[in-house]
Amino acid sequence: MSSAPAVVTEGLALSYGSPSPVLEDVELALPAGSSLCVLGPNGGGKTTLFRALTGELTPLRGSVRVDGRPAYLAQTERTRLDFPVSALDVALMGSLANGRWWLPARRSDRAAARGALARVGLEDRADVRFGELSGGQRQRVLLARALVQDARVLLLDEPLAGVDPASGERIEALFRELRDEGRTLLVSTHDVDSARAFDRVLCLNHTQVAFGNPSMALTRAALEQTYGDEIVVLDDDGSGGPVRAVTVQHHHH
Amino acid sequence: MDLLEPLQSGIERRALLEVALLGGFCGALGYWITTFRLSYPAESLAHGLLPGLVLAALAGVPLLLGGVAGVAVAALVVAVAGRDPRVGSDTATAVAVTGSLGLGGLLALSPDAPTRLEELLFGNPLGVSDGDLIAAAILALFGCAALVALHRPFGAVALDADGARALGIRPTAVRIALLGLLAAALAVAVQGLGSLLVLAILVAPAVAVHGHVSSPGRAMVASGATAVVAGVAGIYASHLLGTAAGASVALALCLAAVLGAALPVRQAGRNGGSPPLRSRASQ
Numbered sequence: 190m191s192s193a194p195a196v197v198t199e200g201l202a203l204s205y206g207s208p209s210p211v212l213e214d215v216e217l218a219l220p221a222g223s224s225l226c227v228l229g230p231n232g233g234g235k236t237t238l239f240r241a242l243t244g245e246l247t248p249l250r251g252s253v254r255v256d257g258r259p260a261y262l263a264q265t266e267r268t269r270l271d272f273p274v275s276a277l278d279v280a281l282m283g284s285l286a287n288g289r290w291w292l293p294a295r296r297s298d299r300a301a302a303r304g305a306l307a308r309v310g311l312e313d314r315a316d317v318r319f320g321e322l323s324g325g326q327r328q329r330v331l332l333a334r335a336l337v338q339d340a341r342v343l344l345l346d347e348p349l350a351g352v353d354p355a356s357g358e359r360i361e362a363l364f365r366e367l368r369d370e371g372r373t374l375l376v377s378t379h380d381v382d383s384a385r386a387f388d389r390v391l392c393l394n395h396t397q398v399a400f401g402n403p404s405m406a407l408t409r410a411a412l413e414q415t416y417g418d419e420i421v422v423l424d425d426d427g428s429g430g431p432v433r434a435v436t437v438q439h440h441h442h
Numbered sequence: 443m444d445l446l447e448p449l450q451s452g453i454e455r456r457a458l459l460e461v462a463l464l465g466g467f468c469g470a471l472g473y474w475i476t477t478f479r480l481s482y483p484a485e486s487l488a489h490g491l492l493p494g495l496v497l498a499a500l501a502g503v504p505l506l507l508g509g510v511a512g513v514a515v516a517a518l519v520v521a522v523a524g525r526d527p528r529v530g531s532d533t534a535t536a537v538a539v540t541g542s543l544g545l546g547g548l549l550a551l552s553p554d555a556p557t558r559l560e561e562l563l564f565g566n567p568l569g570v571s572d573g574d575l576i577a578a579a580i581l582a583l584f585g586c587a588a589l590v591a592l593h594r595p596f597g598a599v600a601l602d603a604d605g606a607r608a609l610g611i612r613p614t615a616v617r618i619a620l621l622g623l624l625a626a627a628l629a630v631a632v633q634g635l636g637s638l639l640v641l642a643i644l645v646a647p648a649v650a651v652h653g654h655v656s657s658p659g660r661a662m663v664a665s666g667a668t669a670v671v672a673g674v675a676g677i678y679a680s681h682l683l684g685t686a687a688g689a690s691v692a693l694a695l696c697l698a699a700v701l702g703a704a705l706p707v708r709q710a711g712r713n714g715g716s717p718p719l720r721s722r723a724s725q
Contacts, residue, residue, distance in 0.1 A: 243608050261608030268602040272477065273657055282598045285609040291591040318656075319601070331605065338609060 193256075195221040195342050195373035196242065200251035203234070203241050210249050212237050215397045219375070219389065221256065221341065222368050226384040226403075227377040229393035230416050230436075235377040238393065239344045242375070256373070258286060259342040260335035264350060268327065270320035276330045277315040280305050283337025298337070305333035310359050325356025332363060342373045349378065381412065381420070381434045407431040448681045456575060457567040457634075461643075461673030461691055463578040464631045467585040469647035469669025470662040471623055474589075476648040477600050477658075478620060482532070483520065485641050486539045488628050490516030492546030492637040495562045500549065505562075506577055509629035516542060517625060546637070565636030565688030567677060574633045581630045585623060589662065592619055597658050639692035643669055646695040650702030672698040 202213035212234030219225055229235050240246040241253050243261050260283075283305070284298035294302075306312050309329035314322065319330060328348055335343055349357050364374055376387070384390045390406035392398040392415040399411035409432050412420050416436055424433035448454035475484055494512015498505050516539075523538035524531040550559035561569065570578075595616050598606035603613040624644070632640045647669040648661070655661040676691030683690070 243604075245604075245607055258610060259608060261605055263602055263604040267604065269600060272597075272601050273655060273661065274597060274601060275657075278597070278657070279601065282594070282601070282606075282609065285594055285598055285606075285611055288610060290595045290611060294594070331602075334605065344608070 193221055194218045194254075195223075195256040196225075196375065197254045198241075198251065201238075201241065201248055201253060202250040203237050203246050204249045205237075205246070208249075211395065212393065213250075213396050215251070215391075215393070217391065217400060219373055221373055222371040223388040224364065224368055224374040224376065225389045225391055226387035227375060227391045227393060228379075228381060228384055228412075228415060229377075230419055233415070234393045234395055236346055239346060239375070239377070242342070242344055255342050257341045258338075259344050260338045260340035262328070262331045262335060262343070262345045262348055264346045266351075268319070268331070272320070274319050275316050276306060276311055276319055276322065276326075276333075277302055279319050279330050280315075280333040280337055283334040283339075286338040286340070301337050302333070305336035306330070308336060309333045309363060323353060323356070325352035325360075328352055329356055329360060332360065340372070343367065343375070345374065345376045347377055347379065349380065349383070379436050381407070381436060385431060404431045407434075409434075448678060453568050454677060454681060456570055457677050457687060458674055460567050460570045460575060460578055460634045461677060462670050463575070463582045464627075464634060464643055465647070465669030465671075465673040466666045467582040467589075468627050468631055468643045469666035470589055471585065471627055472644040472646075472648040472669070473651070473658065473661045473665045474596055474600075474620055475624060475644055476652070477596075478617065480620070480624065481641075481645050482535075483621075484624055484628070484644055486520045486535050487513055487516045487625065488632065488640045489637055490519055490539045490542040491628065491632065492543055492562060493549060495632065495637065496546045496549040496559075499562065500552075500554070504573060505633055506573070506629065509632050513625045513629045517621070543637075561636065563636050563638045564686065565632070565634055565639050565691075567634045567687045567691060568680075570634050574630075577630050577633070581626060585626065588619075588623055592616070593659065593662075596620070600658075634688070635691065636688050639688055642692040642695040643673065646699040647672065649699040652702065653707035654702065654705065668698050668702070669695065 196217060196219040198215050198217045201215040202210040204210045215238060227235050239261065241248060242255050242259055280302035281294050281298060284294055303312065303315060306315050309332050311326060311329055314326065319327060322330065348360060367374060384407060385403045387403065389401065390403050391400045392406055392411050394415045398415045399406040409422050412434050419436050420434050421437060422432050422434045475481060491509060491512030494508040494515060495505055498508020519538045519542065520535050523534040526534035547559065550562060595611045598609060598611050599613045599616045606613055627644065628640060631643060635643060647665040650668045651661055651664040655664050672694040673691050676694035677687060679685065679694060680687040680690035
């Protein structure tokens, strides 16, 4: 693992146009090839942080530095399902990152897109309409698009939400491969238990509650401050170390 | 009827050429207008540009200039009205657009108005000038080139605006480019089809092909071809039945949309199937 930081934020505060921040005091440094789990309640600032890392949101205060242009995987329900494109077409969109958007895709781009689909285990679904794939398969196609983009940093917004177990295993295996290649992964999730498998954990609830390795960040105090009454701690040995917990979702639509 | 009969008349030859040129581009553009859910803004711009057309007619300057100025002012009015938080953007836009139509009518019905209001409202493809045809040809040429160049950014933003942004595509810039093409199409097409009916050539062909095509590229080609065929059929129908040409073209286009919507969509399978336009989608 290289020690050069791939993502750094210093005193970061973010807002959507208003002078009062929706997220503040985010202080991160992630080495290349590491993985970060971002935990927090709905509206706690997970997606807002990702928007700052993609450059969409300009910081209200503080700074953001990312190694190259990060790939971003929105929650799959934010993609449009009635748009007539195939899985291969979606993977091929990754080659737009080369900046030559006005030119048709090259033969080498197509080869890269097919290769990426093979890597996510969907080479035989290349011609299927994106909207007809299962949620897990769509997430894998979006991951293939990120592979074609060849980004050093990947931002994944709840990539395992609503994903079938087979796709979930495939995606998690791919996460390990990507880290081994020196890519940096930032994954937001509601699954507190899965956070233990990451190198670092960041807890957000309008501010940075905790950041560090899982044993430091997944404490009862930090989780209760992050989730409030949405957290149920299952197993706490009293040592102050990492605990097992689940979140109880209160969805507001 | 002799199929070549309308071609023997110079007037009808020009009308056929006009609807073919406009149909090819506007039909293809209309696929993206409907995909990005811009039909209502398009209608607002088309109706809101009427005062520009009438003022150009009153001043004796080319109607194209009036169309361009009218669409620019209408865009501004719609943008300002759409920000009104009190009654909601749809209602504010409806009031602003109806006001523009009323202003256009008021000006056109003044005693010294030279051009008949009905031509500006309902169009008259049989009355197109050489200048109109040249404008339509330039629009078709540059417009289609722009659609080819913008094809990939349009698709990336239509599928997933956040993901497209991470690929370096700016969704706002893409939408502005699409609105710019829409404004150009309206300013030119309104000469032949009128302020009230011009929307038919932009929206109806896209509705006709929706659910019957397997890719955005094919949808654009099919939509453009549908617009050309329906537009030509409208001119023929007008010739045969002695009906108003602009209205006949608009009705033929809308008939194509009804037929397309009535046909069963492609079976869901390896390539096919498409949920209806109103199905959920990210904005």
